[in-house]
Amino acid sequence: MIEVLILTGFLGSGKTTLLGRLLRQPEFSRTAVIVNEFGEIGLDHDLIEASEDSLIELQTGCLCCKIRSDLAATIHDLLRRRDEGAVVPFTRIVIETSGLADPAPVLQTLMTDAAIAERVVLRGVVTTVDAVNGTATLDREEISAKQAAVADRLLLTKTDLARPQTALMRRLKELNATAPVQIAQHGQIAPRDLLNGCLYDPLTRSLDVRSWLGAEPDAHEHHHGIDTYALVRSEPLRAVTLTLFLEAIAEHCGADLLRLKGIVNILESPERPAVIHGVQHVFHPPSWLPRWPSDDRRSRMIFITRDIPRGWIEALLAALDAEVAAVSRGMPI
Amino acid sequence: MTAAPSDLLCELLTQSLLAWRITGEACLVGGGAILISGGCRRVLVKPAPSDLPFRWLVAIDGRERPAISIVAVLRQVRETLDPGYATRRVRIGAFPLVPP
Numbered sequence: 001m002i003e004v005l006i007l008t009g010f011l012g013s014g015k016t017t018l019l020g021r022l023l024r025q026p027e028f029s030r031t032a033v034i035v036n037e038f039g040e041i042g043l044d045h046d047l048i049e050a051s052e053d054s055l056i057e058l059q060t061g062c063l064c065c066k067i068r069s070d071l072a073a074t075i076h077d078l079l080r081r082r083d084e085g086a087v088v089p090f091t092r093i094v095i096e097t098s099g100l101a102d103p104a105p106v107l108q109t110l111m112t113d114a115a116i117a118e119r120v121v122l123r124g125v126v127t128t129v130d131a132v133n134g135t136a137t138l139d140r141e142e143i144s145a146k147q148a149a150v151a152d153r154l155l156l157t158k159t160d161l162a163r164p165q166t167a168l169m170r171r172l173k174e175l176n177a178t179a180p181v182q183i184a185q186h187g188q189i190a191p192r193d194l195l196n197g198c199l200y201d202p203l204t205r206s207l208d209v210r211s212w213l214g215a216e217p218d219a220h221e222h223h224h225g226i227d228t229y230a231l232v233r234s235e236p237l238r239a240v241t242l243t244l245f246l247e248a249i250a251e252h253c254g255a256d257l258l259r260l261k262g263i264v265n266i267l268e269s270p271e272r273p274a275v276i277h278g279v280q281h282v283f284h285p286p287s288w289l290p291r292w293p294s295d296d297r298r299s300r301m302i303f304i305t306r307d308i309p310r311g312w313i314e315a316l317l318a319a320l321d322a323e324v325a326a327v328s329r330g331m332p333i
Numbered sequence: 334m335t336a337a338p339s340d341l342l343c344e345l346l347t348q349s350l351l352a353w354r355i356t357g358e359a360c361l362v363g364g365g366a367i368l369i370s371g372g373c374r375r376v377l378v379k380p381a382p383s384d385l386p387f388r389w390l391v392a393i394d395g396r397e398r399p400a401i402s403i404v405a406v407l408r409q410v411r412e413t414l415d416p417g418y419a420t421r422r423v424r425i426g427a428f429p430l431v432p433p
Contacts, residue, residue, distance in 0.1 A: 244402060244403070244404050247404055248403075248404045248407060251404075251408065252349075252352075252407065252411065269432055272432045274432075288432035308352060309348065309351055309352050311348045311351065312345075312348040312349060312351065312352040314348075315341070315344045315345040315347075315348040315349075316345055316348075316407075318341050318344070318345075319338065319341040319342050319344070319345040319403050320402075320403055320404070322337070322338045322341045323338050323341075323342075323388065323402060323403050326338055327388070
C-alpha cells in the first residue's frame with residue numbers, strides 16, 4: 001500500500017517550508033507530492049526543493065471548491081506513471097492543500113474512489129498552525145478552525161518568532177482534544193515525530209488505532225460550534241446497530257460531522273474489532289483489526305462535529321441499541 | 334434495568350429538536366406513544382401493532398405512515414418539522430457481521 005499524508009493549514013502557516021525541509025530527509029525519499037495552490041499561477045511548487053527520488057505535481061484551484069474528481073485524476077495519473085516506470089517508485093504521497101482548502105473533500109476522495117482506496121492508505125492529517133497569528137486566525141477564519149479540528153496531528157510553526165501562547169494551546173485543545181500538538185523548530189521536525197501517531201504504521205503494515213484515536217477528550221468545549229467528544233461503551237455493539245447509527249448520523253449531520261473515527265467492539269466479532277472512519281456524509285468501509293491492540297476492549301468513537309449536541313449522538317445510539325436488541329429478541333415495543 | 338424503546342425514542346426526539354434548533358417538545362402520552370410538537374405542527378409516533386411488519390406508526394396531519402425503525406421515524410419527523418431540511422437519504426452498506 002502507498003501511504004497518503006495530508007498536509008493542511010491556513011495561508012502562511014508554514015506548510016510549504018515544512019514540506020520542503022521534510023523532503024530533504026531520507027525518511028521522505030520516494031515521495032510524490034501533490035501541491036494544491038489557489039490561483040491561476042502556482043508558486044509554492046517552485047519553493048519546494050525535493051531530492052531526485054521524489055516528484056512534485058501541481059494542481060491549481062482550490063481543492064475544496066473544485067470537484068473532487070480533479071484530485072482523483074491526479075492520483076490515478078501518478079499511480080499509472082508509477083506502474084509504467086515513468087516516475088520513481090514512490091511509496092508515499094503527500095497532499096499539500098491550499099491554505100484556504102477544506103481538507104474534508106480530500107479525505108473523502110481517498111475514501112470514495114474505489115480504485116484509489118485499494119492502493120493507498122491514509123497515514124494521517126497534519127495541520128500546521130502559526131504560533132504568531134494562530135489565535136487570531138482561528139478566531140477569524142472558520143476554515144482554519146476546521147483544518148485544526150480534523151487533524152490527527154497539530155504542528156506549531158514559527159515558534160522561533162513567538163513562543164506558543166497559552167491561549168493558542170487552549171484553543172487548539174478546544175478544537176481537537178485528541179490530536180497531539182508538536183512544535184516545529186525553524187520549520188523542521190523529525191520525520192518520525194511527525195509520522196508517529198498516525199493511523200497506518202508502515203513498519204508493521206498495520207493500523208495503529210491507539211495512537212490514531214489519541215487521548216479521550218475530557219471536556220466539552222465549543223469554538224465556531226466545533227466540538228470534540230468521545231463515546232465510550234463497555235458493551236459490544238451489534239453490527240446492525242452500528243450500521244443504523246452511521247446511517248442516521250450521515251443523514252442528519254452531513255457536513256457538520258467533520259470527522260468520526262473509532263474502534264468498535266462488534267458483538268458478532270468479539271476478537272476482531274472494527275475501525276470506523278467517516279468524514280461528513282462519507283464513511284470508509286470498516287477495517288478489521290487482527291486483534292485488540294490492548295486489554296481495553298471498550299468501543300471508543302471520537303466525534304469532531306459542528307453544532308451537533310453530544311446528547312443527540314448519545315440518545316441516538318441508546319435508542320437504536322434498544323430497538324435492535326428488542327428486535328433480535330423478538331420483543332414488541 | 335434497560336429503558337424501554339419508547340422512553341429512549343422520546344429522549345432521542347427531545348434531543349433531536351434541540352439539535353435541529355426547533356422549538357418544541359416530545360412527551361410520552363401513554364401506550365408507548367410520543368407526541369412531538371414543533372413549530373405549528375404535531376406528530377404522533379406510536380408502536381405499531383405486533384401483526385404489522387413495522388415497528389412504529391407515525392401520524393402526521395391525521396395520516397398514518399409506517400416506519401420500519403427509529404431511523405425512519407427520525408426522518409419522517411424531521412421532514413415534517415424542519416422546513417429547511419433537505420432530505421439527504423443515505424444508505425450505509427450493511428456492516429459485515431464478521432470480518433472477511
